[in-house]
Amino acid sequence: MLKSCLNCGVEFEGASQARFHSDACRKAYARRELGRMDGREPGQSRTGEEVGQALSAHQEQLIRDAFGYAASESRSKAERDATARRITGKVSLPLTEEEYVRRTVAEALAYSVSIGETDAPVKIGDYEHTNRRTDRLRRAGAYARWRWAGFHAGEIASL
Numbered sequence: 001m002l003k004s005c006l007n008c009g010v011e012f013e014g015a016s017q018a019r020f021h022s023d024a025c026r027k028a029y030a031r032r033e034l035g036r037m038d039g040r041e042p043g044q045s046r047t048g049e050e051v052g053q054a055l056s057a058h059q060e061q062l063i064r065d066a067f068g069y070a071a072s073e074s075r076s077k078a079e080r081d082a083t084a085r086r087i088t089g090k091v092s093l094p095l096t097e098e099e100y101v102r103r104t105v106a107e108a109l110a111y112s113v114s115i116g117e118t119d120a121p122v123k124i125g126d127y128e129h130t131n132r133r134t135d136r137l138r139r140a141g142a143y144a145r146w147r148w149a150g151f152h153a154g155e156i157a158s159l
Helices: 023-037 057-066 077-090 097-114 132-152
Strands: 002-004 011-013 122-124 127-129
Touching: 023 057, 097 132
Parallel strands: none
Antiparallel strands: 002 011, 122 127
């Protein structure tokens, strides 16, 4: 289906719901629209006081319209917030980051033991691999820290 990009007007072949011909155009359009909602001219940056402020109901609706949220979503922001609190209240998280990392490393160690992995050198062709178990546990700990931080930043859906 031949469509016209909402950002730049370029005609492109896309799915029926496609509104932009590229991710770059979609992002540029969103940035421009968010700027308009803040009452700023395109390219004008926010002041320090503006960063982190909550959106007004009007601004939130403009975002929902711009990104195509379903028209069937009729709950108010308060109702959606109440649902989010109810859902997140049911989540049982490890008490601390350290506890989450400790559990992840313990699971990695159990797996390592189950497959008979050790730190003893193993020669594969001309390459001698050493510290296999230690490397696995180090990577598991680093991954758990990354995942914990991503979850608390809202970038990862679950632990």
